[in-house]
Amino acid sequence: MQTAQEDWLxxxxxxxxxxxxxxxxxxxxxxxxxxxxxxxxxxKAWRARDAYRREASEKTWLMRIAVNTCRxxxxxxxxxxxxxxTDMADLPEPTEPFTEPDDxxxxxxxxxxxxxxxxxxxxxxxGLNVQEVADVLHVHRRTVHYxxxxxxxxxxxxxxxxxxxx
Amino acid sequence: xxxEQNIRQAVDRRLSGLTASEARRMRIRAATxxxxxxxxxxxxxxxxxxIALVAAMLMSAIAVAEGLNLFDFFGKEDARYAAxxxxxxxxxxxPALIAHPYLGDVEVKIDSAYFDGxxxxxxxxxxxSYYAEEYMPTEEERAxxxxxxxxxLALTDNEPCLEVYExxxxxxxNGTPFGYRQYSIKAKDHTFTDDGILLDALxxxxxxxxxxxCDLTEFKxxxxxxxxxxxxxxxxxxxxxxxxxxxxxxxxxxxSSSIKDxxxxxxxxxxxxxxxxxxSGKGVIDGVECTFMxxxxxxxxxxxxxxxxxxxxxxxxxxxxxxxxxxxxxxxxWVKDDKTATxxxxxxxxxxxxxxxxxxxxxxxxxxxxxxxxxxxxxxxxQ
Numbered sequence: 001m002q003t004a005q006e007d008w009l010x011x012x013x014x015x016x017x018x019x020x021x022x023x024x025x026x027x028x029x030x031x032x033x034x035x036x037x038x039x040x041x042x043x044k045a046w047r048a049r050d051a052y053r054r055e056a057s058e059k060t061w062l063m064r065i066a067v068n069t070c071r072x073x074x075x076x077x078x079x080x081x082x083x084x085x086t087d088m089a090d091l092p093e094p095t096e097p098f099t100e101p102d103d104x105x106x107x108x109x110x111x112x113x114x115x116x117x118x119x120x121x122x123x124x125x126x127g128l129n130v131q132e133v134a135d136v137l138h139v140h141r142r143t144v145h146y147x148x149x150x151x152x153x154x155x156x157x158x159x160x161x162x163x164x165x166x
Numbered sequence: 167x168x169x170e171q172n173i174r175q176a177v178d179r180r181l182s183g184l185t186a187s188e189a190r191r192m193r194i195r196a197a198t199x200x201x202x203x204x205x206x207x208x209x210x211x212x213x214x215x216x217i218a219l220v221a222a223m224l225m226s227a228i229a230v231a232e233g234l235n236l237f238d239f240f241g242k243e244d245a246r247y248a249a250x251x252x253x254x255x256x257x258x259x260x261p262a263l264i265a266h267p268y269l270g271d272v273e274v275k276i277d278s279a280y281f282d283g284x285x286x287x288x289x290x291x292x293x294x295s296y297y298a299e300e301y302m303p304t305e306e307e308r309a310x311x312x313x314x315x316x317x318x319l320a321l322t323d324n325e326p327c328l329e330v331y332e333x334x335x336x337x338x339x340n341g342t343p344f345g346y347r348q349y350s351i352k353a354k355d356h357t358f359t360d361d362g363i364l365l366d367a368l369x370x371x372x373x374x375x376x377x378x379x380c381d382l383t384e385f386k387x388x389x390x391x392x393x394x395x396x397x398x399x400x401x402x403x404x405x406x407x408x409x410x411x412x413x414x415x416x417x418x419x420x421x422s423s424s425i426k427d428x429x430x431x432x433x434x435x436x437x438x439x440x441x442x443x444x445x446s447g448k449g450v451i452d453g454v455e456c457t458f459m460x461x462x463x464x465x466x467x468x469x470x471x472x473x474x475x476x477x478x479x480x481x482x483x484x485x486x487x488x489x490x491x492x493x494x495x496x497x498x499x500w501v502k503d504d505k506t507a508t509x510x511x512x513x514x515x516x517x518x519x520x521x522x523x524x525x526x527x528x529x530x531x532x533x534x535x536x537x538x539x540x541x542x543x544x545x546x547x548x549q
Contacts, residue, residue, distance in 0.1 A: 004335050008318050009198060013191050022181045031184065042194045048373060049319075058317055068371060072243065074494055092183030098176075105173055106180040115496050124173045138355070138370035138383065159173075 009046060012062070017042075019126065020066050026121045027070040029110055031090045037073060041066040063126060064136040067118060074114065108158035116151040119144055235278035236289035240371055240382045246515035247287075247382070250464060253438050254278040254289075262405045262429030268297040268349050274405045276433035277380075282441035283394045285466035285513065286365065286385040288401065290353050290431065295379035298327040301347035303413050303422075311413060311420035337414050345413040352379065353403040353431060360400040360432070363390055368496065387466035387510050398436045405429035443517055449543030451525045458523045458543050460485065465513040467493050469523055472506045483509045483525055486542075487518035521545040 024034035241248025261275035279288040337344030366386040410423040445460040485493040493511035522542040
């Protein structure tokens, strides 16, 4: 019979494994490192699970752990610029057909500097609101707005056909 | 506005090869089982628990005697903090002592901090942070609640109010109604100097040390000009109580939460002197003459590039020390007048003797090129 702890672990893995894996890939630009980051994120979440009491949504809480894990990996002395890949050559074969614009969008996000890529990933890919992004990154809302503005400026040219003025 | 849905779907299709993996889940289960198994013998043997408690108290006493603080605690994950821990112990810190009807006696205290004029990092601890009880919200309260996901809570065997959370989890599994109310106490992210200057947080970590909640926050560098030259920095944080009511009606989960300020914590952080070095150098980027200035401390670096003429400033920047150690950029290049750009980095934990700066055009695909293949600008100390 499964314990509540095991139930919890199975539930979060089922719900968040793939979103976290793809988020970590966008943050790290390396599929193998993203795999490590996801395992580390679940392990850290499991250790700190008694700290989670709905002050933030489960998604925001897990994203915060994942972002911190990726930041730690990026800080590692072994992580060098030469290792950052944007050619996506290390990605496993896609299981869904993708179009050229799909590729363009993903490459444009991967080409952003770290901090801009973080806000774009959390805001546009994960769909967090500005306050949640600020909570995850532990920065002020103003900082998130600023970075989003910079990121949008940078992405606009590459994503012209995806860009919708409102 | 960017079309979020299109972006999300495009990225999901392009990254669809990154899928769930049973092998990965098995590794995660194995790691958690190993930790649980290692902890298991302690919960069923009262004598061992008593010994463990005495040992924990002794360890705590030893930790206090040796001046171990939260920089040591978070230093297990980031060596920069461990290296600065001896300098981060505080002599002047005023805790908030709260006699809470549910949590009992709670102490919230700024435990340790590091300030060198360029960077500030601060850590606080809450001795007893959570309480929960079974609770049936009133009709009026229910009318104020919002719909939430019915999440099964993760539980540990020895946490307070375990029976409440277990009953809630059981209700979710069985589809029967149940509600609970919980209280927690923490300090707000907003941190002010004693003369009212708001310090912007840059990044943070939080964790539990036994029953205590621990938080470490790094603030944005450079710090505001008004405080950089102070011999000591006095800071305050508000302490708040978070009250949360969760009601599962057998099908949907409902939530309400409120926050109330209940105290203030302050600390005076002496400046760690001679921990900021300034470097400069000149070079040519894209045919334009540039001057680089860098201010560096163990926890932060600020690089400014100034051009002699208006030019495209949309660059990414990199900075490495004399040993080839790369500084990790926070991103967000700040451009002023199309002539000056500033970018900040995490410190490496050390003070460099020399630096090399790089300006890289992200749209030219240079992310995949090694820094050694790019022309850098050598920066030397000017102080």
